[in-house]
Amino acid sequence: MKPTDNIVQLLTNMNVTPDPDSDRQKLDAVLRAQAQSHLNPPADLPPNRWRTIMENRITKLTTAAAAVLIAGVIIFSLVVSPKVTFADVIKPLFEADTFAYDLVFGGEEGPVVHDRVSGNRIRRTTSDLPNMVLIIDADAAKILRLDTAGQAAALIDIAGPLEQQARHFIALVRETIERQMADPDFEPAEPFRRQIDGRKVVGYSLGDDRQRVTILADADTGAPMQIELDWGRESVILRNFEFNIPIPEDQVSMNPPAGYTMHQTQMDLSNLSDQDLIESLRVWAEYLRDGTFPPQLLKQEYVKQIPLLREKLGPLPIPDEEKEKMGRYFIQGMMYLQILNEMEWHYAGAGVRLGDASTPILWYRPQGSETWRVIYGDLRVEEAASDQLPQ
Amino acid sequence: MLQDKRLMRRFNRGDKEALRDIYALYKDDLVSLACALLHDKTAAEDAVHDVFARLVAGRETLKITRRLRPYLLSAVANAARQHHRRQASRAEVSLEAHGSPDFGGDCPPDAGALFGEQQQSLARALAALPYEQREVVLLRHFGDLKFKAIAARQNTNLNTVQGRYRYALEKLRSLLNGELL
Numbered sequence: 001m002k003p004t005d006n007i008v009q010l011l012t013n014m015n016v017t018p019d020p021d022s023d024r025q026k027l028d029a030v031l032r033a034q035a036q037s038h039l040n041p042p043a044d045l046p047p048n049r050w051r052t053i054m055e056n057r058i059t060k061l062t063t064a065a066a067a068v069l070i071a072g073v074i075i076f077s078l079v080v081s082p083k084v085t086f087a088d089v090i091k092p093l094f095e096a097d098t099f100a101y102d103l104v105f106g107g108e109e110g111p112v113v114h115d116r117v118s119g120n121r122i123r124r125t126t127s128d129l130p131n132m133v134l135i136i137d138a139d140a141a142k143i144l145r146l147d148t149a150g151q152a153a154a155l156i157d158i159a160g161p162l163e164q165q166a167r168h169f170i171a172l173v174r175e176t177i178e179r180q181m182a183d184p185d186f187e188p189a190e191p192f193r194r195q196i197d198g199r200k201v202v203g204y205s206l207g208d209d210r211q212r213v214t215i216l217a218d219a220d221t222g223a224p225m226q227i228e229l230d231w232g233r234e235s236v237i238l239r240n241f242e243f244n245i246p247i248p249e250d251q252v253s254m255n256p257p258a259g260y261t262m263h264q265t266q267m268d269l270s271n272l273s274d275q276d277l278i279e280s281l282r283v284w285a286e287y288l289r290d291g292t293f294p295p296q297l298l299k300q301e302y303v304k305q306i307p308l309l310r311e312k313l314g315p316l317p318i319p320d321e322e323k324e325k326m327g328r329y330f331i332q333g334m335m336y337l338q339i340l341n342e343m344e345w346h347y348a349g350a351g352v353r354l355g356d357a358s359t360p361i362l363w364y365r366p367q368g369s370e371t372w373r374v375i376y377g378d379l380r381v382e383e384a385a386s387d388q389l390p391q
Numbered sequence: 392m393l394q395d396k397r398l399m400r401r402f403n404r405g406d407k408e409a410l411r412d413i414y415a416l417y418k419d420d421l422v423s424l425a426c427a428l429l430h431d432k433t434a435a436e437d438a439v440h441d442v443f444a445r446l447v448a449g450r451e452t453l454k455i456t457r458r459l460r461p462y463l464l465s466a467v468a469n470a471a472r473q474h475h476r477r478q479a480s481r482a483e484v485s486l487e488a489h490g491s492p493d494f495g496g497d498c499p500p501d502a503g504a505l506f507g508e509q510q511q512s513l514a515r516a517l518a519a520l521p522y523e524q525r526e527v528v529l530l531r532h533f534g535d536l537k538f539k540a541i542a543a544r545q546n547t548n549l550n551t552v553q554g555r556y557r558y559a560l561e562k563l564r565s566l567l568n569g570e571l572l
């Protein structure tokens with residue numbers, strides 16, 4: 001029996017140790033309430049009182065608006081110390097015109113990405129790909145990829161499903177904060193204290209299991225020192241912030257620098273499909289692992305593997321076009337995960353060998369679909385009803 | 392199901408013994424769920440009492456057309472959640488006292504004491520989960536609710552609930568770390 005089976009069995013059979021005296025008292029209290037109700041019809045509103053109120057739209061809006069106002073006042077009156085408030089901590093995030101930060105995907109072991117942001121343009125570099133620069137234009141939904149060693153450039157279209165996600169991480173932090181504060185049920189958490197590298201910091205955490213932002217700021221100045229973003233299965237840490245720094249226009253221009261050769265790329269992020277994900281899984285199994293699929297299906301794991309993939313593909317005796325195709329599939333599959341995360345899905349490919357036709361590795365339900373798509377170890381896809389899904 | 396229908400019919404008509412019968416049938420399950428959620432027997436008993444008090448108050452208008460057990464367990468979960476929220480908003484966070492930020496993962500010393508010997512480890516591990524994850528895993532397996540129903544009760548989407556469930560099982564597995572094998 002698997003350990004998980006045992007846990008499920010124990011959960012199903014949970015039972016408190018009986019306490020007959022307590023049980024008798026509880027029952028008496030309930031019966032007294034019943035006897036009272038027979039004598040005096042309940043003065044309370046019917047049990048569905050709240051449902052009635054909330055179904056009234058005008059009441060709902062008024063209640064929500066009042067809750068937002070109250071929540072806002074509560075938040076902005078939280079005082080951690082005489083010097084620093086929550087408003088101080090988030091002020092630069094909302095007011096700066098330009099900023100720079102480092103970010104790490106999925107914990108401390110990942111590569112460090114550095115973003116410099118001006119308006120809706122991002123200049124992005126990565127520690128493990130020193131010759132690559134990306135200029136991301138969120139408005140135009142395009143990425144200019146620069147190979148600084150080969151003086152080559154390529155323009156990638158990201159219009160379509162990923163367009164909404166082509167924004168910098170400070171924008172994501174802002175949206176999370178705004179969304180949380182707008183929620184009528186929002187209750188601000190108490191600030192907490194921590195130390196980072198010997199410095200006292202104060203922390204605020206907003207959100208839920210779906211999306212959470214934790215901001216750590218200098219306890220004396222309120223300057224943000226670290227922001228942790230968790231959304232679903234992914235996590236990212238931002239640090240080393242700089243606000244309102246000069247960023248010359250040519251640093252974020254969508255025109256390649258003088259002397260660069262513009263190449264055509266077949267990478268197209270505007271028309272991603274699950275076929276991209278499937279091919280990326282093939283690349284995982286064939287080139288990055290021992291013929292088995294990855295233990296988890298996370299974007300941050302893909303990011304970590306990109307340099308290794310380049311190392312593995314480089315010496316292979318296959319045409320460059322083939323290597324580029326493998327790399328393209330890998331990136332496109334990674335980007336498709338952002339679309340997959342909008343669906344219900346379950347991954348079970350850990351340890352499964354490429355070619356295993358009998359074992360399902362991934363099943364997901366496209367939005368609006370009644371049926372599920374099930375991918376097997378041989379990477380074939382079958383449709384299945386909910387009651388036919390693997391357990 | 393038939394038994395539940397008969398019970399509710401009797402209850403709606405004012406049969407005073409019906410409530411006693413409902414209580415006798417389901418109180419162990421309700422108290423078990425509330426204890427596992429709140430790891431506080433007094434709070435758990437209050438939550439169960441609230442559910443029966445509401446049942447009594449809505450006797451004439453409440454029409455339950457499905458199985459009673461999941462309905463009552465959901466009601467207890469709601470009551471427990473409200474209690475938890477009230478407690479969370481009153482909690483004091485102090486670095487000097489605890490030495491680390493408190494995100495609800497602390498395990499009260501008596502968390503396992505409410506349950507039988509075999510389940511004490513599980514109860515303590517459950518108490519170490521964030522509340523929402525604990526609720527999902529208990530409603531799923533103890534309450535036998537579908538994820539969709541749990542999502543409606545937690546006022547969130549299905550993906551979130553499934554994510555919470557996954558994290559909860561992973562955490563439980565690592566906390567228990569072979570104690571159940």
